[in-house]
Each structure stands twice: as structure tokens, then as C-alpha cells.
Amino acid sequence: MSQYYTATDHFVLVPAIMLALFGCAILLFDFWVFPEPKQRKWLLAFLALGEAFAGYGLWQQHTYIAGQGIAELTAFQGSLVVDGFSLFFNWMFIAAASIVALMSYRYLEVEGEHHGEYYSLILLAQCGMYFLASGADLITLFVGLELMALCFYIMVGFLRSDKRSNEAAMKYLLLGGFSSGFLAYGFSLLYGLSGSTKLSEIGVAIARRDPADPVLLLAMVTTTVGLLFKISAVPFHMWAPDAYEGAPTTVTAYLSVGSKAASIAFLLRIFLGPLASARAAWEPLLVFAAIASLTVGNLAAISQHNIKRLLAYSSISHAGYMLLGLVAGNETGIKGVAVYVLVYTFTNLGVFLVIVALRREGLVGDNIDDLAGLMHKSPGYALLMLICLLSLAGIPPTAGFIGKYYIFLSLIQAGRYVLAAAAALYVAVAIYYYFRIVRSMFMSDAEDAGAMETTFGVRVAAALTGLGTLGIGIFPEPFLRFAGQSLIR
């Protein structure tokens, strides 16, 4: 161990190493050791092992931080940091990646595109997310973002013979590159302003500058554009419906929770870190983006017939709610964002899981009519869908209520009554389009009597998402405490 790679550095890096290592191992093993299609379940076991080791690394970080009573542990001369925030998000990524992997196996078989790379990409994308949640340096964050995004570009286009999938991947890639350009431009200006790529040093430099400095404003705006694109906030949301619809459903699920959560973590790091002192300048922008996201997301969702598209718009509106927590800016608000992301992760995975479970030979399952009569065909999944939709709409006793509650509470505490009222109003609209799905499931007759074929993995994933969505709603206390610890001081 040299001064360039200390024991602390290693300790902080272990989960990322595990994810990358097993990601690469899956590629090699897929090629040499398990070439038979039937042996692919071993790759899934590899992924589980990778997650387990990464989880063990995280657990050690967790206990170390708690045991030492310190707030954070920095490594690589301050470009990586382990704190409550990074731990909170990384635990969530582990849960999301595992659930997605569990539901992917049969889905990819049905699609006829089952390749080992898929599991490798899940892990590598998660590795990128790890750096987004733990990065404290512009370069680290940017590389993490691109690592994650590149994996997603490939995964979105994973169905090679499907035109929509290819088109979605191409759009996502081009627009993603376009927005990364904005972000890189913003980052370069931030570096120019402060002479450092460390978030903490940039923060100090910015706090010393005139808040109306045009260069600072330009840097802030371009950075904001890049970040808002990643969380698919209006008006930078255009890629989301097309990418969500075209991507394989399991990838859409991963994209909607993993990528979104990591981008939110990234966004919080930037806005609450270096840009904190320029709050007066960026707050109106975020208010605008939040309200625009709520408006466009909710209203456009009403007229969708494709569930994946509908969920894309719904995820745009959820980005709006998350931004509102940041706008409120108080402790409740930031905690609210963390809880919201957690809740949204479980809930959205649950919804996508039902769509994935519906997929079989001859049924795509992404049209609202495909869900007709689901209550009679498989009541368990219909119930899971109901719980998750209630949660997305924010109705107690589901988790979604807790998430929205803290966002609204923070807005009220911050005296932002108009915003709180507007946000609450859009909940009513959201209930309308979520319940179109419910109505289809419960009130319509099934068009075909084909039963759902599910595997053990899908059932486990269903149980996890259902328990998460109901559990957080009924016993929010431990999760709230956990989210509270994630606050950046």
C-alpha cells in the first residue's frame, strides 16, 4: 500500500471492486465456462455473489462509521467519501439491482435474448452508481455517471431484433451524449472558477464569489441542465417516454429506479455541496422544473395506452416531487427526498415486475388492456399491482404516502404553501390515471384466459417489492431513521 492507495482507500473502494470484479467475471465465465444456455442460472448465482460481497463491504463501512462515531470517511485525497448518504443510496442500489436480476431471467428467455452480458451490465451499471453516490470530485462523479449511462445505453438496446429497442437505445445515447456535453461544460466552468475538482474546495471558492457573477451563473445553469436531464425532469424529459417504452421491461425497471436514484444522489451532492451558496440562483430554476415536471408528467400520462409510456410520464412527475423536497431545502425536505427515492424504488419495481410477469409468448403485456381481468387470472399479482399503484398515488397505508407526506410537510414548514397545494392537486390527477389500470385489472373481463407463468425468482421479487411497499408504509420508523442518517450535514 503506497500513499496513492492506502488501506482506507481500499476499504472505501471494496464494494465497487466487487461489483466490477464480478461484472467482468460473468463476462468471462459466460464465454468459457458456461457456454450452454441452461447454465445461465449460474451467472445469476454469480451476480448474487457479487451483490453479497458488495453488500458485505458496505456493511463493514456501515459498522465502521457507526462504531467510530464519525460522520464520513474520505479516500483518494478526498475524491471518494463514505457517509450516511452514500450508504443509504448504495443499499438501495443493491436492493434494486438484485430485484431486477431476479425478475429478468424468465423475461429474457421469453424475449429470446438471454445473454450473460446482461448480468454483467447490471453489475457494471451499479458500479457507476456507486461512484455517483460516493463521489466527492467532479471527475469521479462524471466517470461514474458515464459508466452507468454507457451500460444503460447497451441494455436499452438489448433486444437486437426489436426495432423499438434499437431506436430507443439510439435516442437515449444521442440525447444522453448531448446532455453530458452540457454537464461537462458546466463542470469545466466550475473547475475554472475554483481551480479544483473537489466538491468541497469548489464550494469554498463559490461561496467567496459574487453570486451574480455571469460565469458562475453559466456554470450553474449548464450543470443544472445536465443533471435535470438525468432525472428526466421537464423540459429535458423527452428521451424518457421513448426509452422507457422501447427498452426491455426489466431494463426499464432498472432505468426508472436505479438510474433515477443515482442521478438524484448526484444532484443532491452537487446542489447541497458546491452550489449550496448559490441557492438563490438555482432555486427558481428547480421550482420551474418541478412544477413543469408535475404538469407534463401527470397530464401526459392521462392519455397513454402503453403502460411503460404511462409509467415514464409518471416517473417524470415523481422527479418533480423529489425536486420539491430539495426546493424546500430544510432537513425534512432532504430526508423526504431520501425516503421518497427509497419508496419509489420498491414501488416502481413492483409495478414493473407485474408487467414483466405478464410477458409470455404472444403477449407483450405493456398495454393497459393486457391487464384486463388480472384479478381473476392471478389475484396475487393484481393485488401487488394495486398496492404499488396506491403507493405511487400516495395513498396510506402504503409507502408512497410516507414519501409524499414528508415532501409536503417540508414545503409547509418552509412556508411554500402554493407549491404544496399545487403538488397536492396533482396527486388527484395521478390517482385518475393510476386507477385506469386498477379498473382494467378489477372491473374488466380477461380477453384471454392464459395463466401467468412465473418462476421462483419472480415470486421472490414480488414478495420483496410488496413487502417493501407495505412495510415502509406501515412501519416507517426504521426507514425514516435510516434516511435521517443519510443527511448531508
Place this chain on the structure above:
Amino acid sequence: MQHLWLIPTLPLAGFLVNGLAGRRASKTFVNAVAIGSVFLAFLWTVKTLFALAPLETPHIERYFTWIASGDLRIGFDFAVDRLSAVMLMVVTGVGLLIHIYAAGYMAHEGGYYRFFAFLNLFMFFMLVLVLAANYLLLFVGWEGVGLCSYLLIGFYFLRKSAADAGKKAFIVNRIGDFGFSLAVFLIFVAFGTLDFGQVFAKAASLPVEHTAGLLTAVCLLLMLGAAGKSAQVPLYVWLPDAMEGPTPVSALIHAATMVTAGVYMVARSATLFTRAPLALDVVALIGLFTAVLAASIGLVQNDIKKVFAYSTVSQLGYMFLGLGAGAFSAGIFHLVTHAFFKALLFLGAGSVIHALSGEQDLRQMGGLRSKIPVTFWTMLCAAVAIAGVPPFSGFYSKDEILLAAHHHAPWMYWVGVITAGMTAFYVFRAMFMAFFGSYRGRAHAHESPLVMTAPLMALAALSLAGGKIDVPRILEPVFPRGEAHHSPALVAISVGAGFAGIALAWLLYVVRPALAGALAERTGFLYRLLYGKYFLDEIYDALVVRPIERVSRVLLWRGMDVGLIDGAVNGAGNRAQGIGGVLRKLQSGYIRSYAVWVLAGAVLMLVTVALAGGGR
């Protein structure tokens, strides 16, 4: 730790097993799980109570913090004191007997596993309600039993009347629950906690002048909740309809346990009620009024289960009279004895109905005494108990209540005595119509199997001897006994009223059966008024149900839903000119236009920031 949590968890496990696996399992398996889980809960209750004896102070077990938000901190805590101990014994004991009985009664019904799963779920919530150590947890149990009641009333959901009765029970209970939840909010605002121990300690430590107004409001709202759950005026209307459910349900939920939850809750809040004399008076008045009203309706009903349903309402009124008169232990005493004899009456009625293949009309019965002797003799035990014949159980508990009422306000005693006479009359009227005279029906009567008659015999023994369980003395640590009001004359009068009622029923339905019809014709208006239940259902319908229906149809449905919401949604969604359509058009699918939007957004933001910055 006595692991109190095991008591409700056992029936919950039964519910889960039967609910998930019962559909494919055999009836024996379903029986074993359902009855076994309740039996184990009963055993665990007994074991726990022996271990905790003498239990003069509450035993509290705190499991985890359930909700913590701001100042609100609510634990998932169970507590047991002598009051909840008595309730636990009644719920698990009588519940067990009824579960056994149901195995025979439901043997030929469809949805067997579903029935037992719901019954176990009910036991779970009822035990949570009794064990809860704070108002919120009690509310969880409270709502849970309501849900199970709804599910079980509507068990034969293909029958419209059953589905309607379920809905009625649910909606009427919502009104009561609204009051209860307001009371809980108010308690939290006033005391900053919902924990029983802390609330009562704080209420007791404050001077009465400071808290009288607040506590009166709290107690009146609590009483509203109790009136909904325990079927008191003005919210009693759901209980008679609830008889649409299977008879074991009527016995367990709508006679012995759930409907007494309101009584339990008021008794549990005794510390608050005793500091709000006005609310206590309201409790007594509501109880008394309900007792008379329901008893008078019961005089003329012809459906055997309806007679007992009104009887239940009336007896619950008695319990509230006792509570309102400040004799909390007397109210609970009557709750216990009532659980014995009313469960027995219902189960007996079920046995009669079972014997006659579903016949419930008393006019189609008669002379069953010799055909189903076990049912007859056991029901007779219950009848003498409820009529207040000494030395059987009802005599003791009713006596306590009436004496307390006399001490509180003598006129209440006299009304209570009249009600006692009516009670004896309608119960024996039902008995005589069913078991004496000649058989008027067509179905072939047969005695029920042992699995049904054994619980009847056990309950009969309890109905006869249950009065020897000196509940008020058991409850002394919770409700200290005031001075005793013994008065042989008052006791003799109330017993006399009971005998008079029995004698009158004997005269009208055995000696001179023609007389009853003549009397009904002579008193035409009064008879129709009683038979039509004072037309209260019709009045509620006209005053409450239809106006609400009209408002929701005209204003909410046509106005809001069709006009406003559908209009808005159709406008936004379906028409191309609508917002949704415009948004859709923007979503052209062309990457270059998307990129332009990103650029436009960036420029817009820059302009905004630049303008805002320039203004400074």
C-alpha cells in the same frame, strides 16, 4: 416478558395458514388449524394469567416504537390488567366454543376455509383490541374487527340482502369511528400521548375545573364511537340487519365479543369518564333509551334471530346504563354473563335453524321440545339467565346494574325494571313459540350433532352458574367498589318483573294462543309501530340516505364527475386539441426536435437567471 404477543398471533397464524392453503386442504385440516389456533390462544391466555396473578397493577410489554413523528411517539405495546384479563378469558373462551360449534354448523356450506380464515382474523383483531396499551393500537383492533364483521356479514355475498347488510354495518360504523378518531386526535392534542397509562395519569393529575370541558368533549366523541360499535341509539340500526351472516358469526361477533368492544372501551377510559359527569349521564341515558327501545321492538318480531338481535341491542344498553351510572364493574359483569347466555341463545337458535333446514320464522316452528331436546334444555338455561331468574347468571349482573341505576337516579331503575319485564317476555315468547304447542312447519326436524350440542351444554353450564364468578370483586383493583347498595325490596321488584314477563308469555303463547293475535289486532297501531321497528330504518332512509344519494348523484356524479372531471379529462386526453394531445405532438419521436427542446430549456433557464441576475 410473558409473550403476550403470542395470544393474538396464534389466531393470525391460523388465518394465514387457512387463507393461503385452505382452499385445497381438507375440512379436517381447516378445522384443526382454526380451532387449534384459538385453543392454543386460550391456553396461552390461561397460562399467562396464572403466571401474572394476582395482577393488581397492569402488566405492560413494550415491543417496538411503531410511529415516531415530531412529538408523536406511539409504541407497539400490549398491556394486561384485570379488566383486559376478564375480556381475554371471555373472548378466547367463548370464541373457542363458538369455533367448535361452527365446525358442525358450517359443515355443508361452501367457502368453508374462507369462513374459518375470517373467523380467525377476527379473533386476532379482537385480541389486539383488548391487549392494546394505547388508543391507536386499540383503534387498529377496532377497525380490524369492523372489517371482519363486514366480511362475515356479507359471507353469503351472492345474496343481495347479505351484501347490503354488510355495507350498512360498515357505513354506520364509519360514523362512529369518525367520532372515535376525533376523540383520539383530541386526546393527543390535549395530553401529547396516546398511551393509556400516561393519558389517565395526566388526566387524573390535572384539576377537574381545567379539564372538565375537554374531557366531556373527548368522552362524548368516544361514546359516539362506542355507540357505533356496540349498536346504541342512534347507530344501532346495523346490528339487526347483521343477522344475515352465518349464525356462529352472530353469536361470536354480534353478541358475545365485538359489539361489546364499545363497552370495554368506555370502561377502559373510566378515568376520563368519571371526570366528565355530563358525558357519563349521556352514556347512561343512551344506554337506558336503547334498552327500552330495542326491547320493545323485540316483543313482536317473528324471526328468531331478529328477536335475539334486538335483545342484544337492549342488553348492550343495560351495560351502558351500568357504566353511565358509574358502576363500571357491573357493566363488565353483565358483559361477561351476557356473552355466555346470548352466545348460547344464538347458537341454540342456529341449532333450531339447522334442525329445520334453514327455517327462521317462529310462526313456522312449535312443539320442537321433544324433537330437539338438547337444544331446548340448553336454550332454556339461557332464557332463565337473561330473564333474571335467581340464582342464575343474568340475575346477578342485572341486579348490580339496576341497583347502581337506582342509586344514580331512581327513575332509571324503574325504566330498567320495565325493560327487564319486556326482556323476560320476548325471550320466553320465542321459546314458547318454538318449542311448545304443535309443530306448524313442514321440514323434518333432527337434533344437531354432538360437535354443536357440546358447546351448547358448556355455555348452558356457564349461563346457569356464571353469576357465581364475582366479576366486580375481580375488577376491584381497576374499579374500586363504592359503598354497596343492597336493597332486598328493589331486587324483589326486578325479579318480580321478570316473572311477570314469563307468565304473560306463558299465558299468551301456551295457554291461550288465540289471545296473542287478538291483542295484536286490538292494539293495531302500536303493534304495527313495534313490528315496523318504529320505522326508524325508513326515517333514516328518508332523512339521511336518500338526501346523500341525491347529492352524490346530482352534484358529485353528474356535476363533478361527469361535468368537471370527465370533462377535464376528456378534454385533456382524448381530444387532439387538449393538453395531452399537445404534449403528445411535442413528443414527435425525432431526436433533433428533442435536442432542440433540451437546448430551448437551457436557453430559457439562462435567460431567466441572466434577467434575475441583471436586476440585482
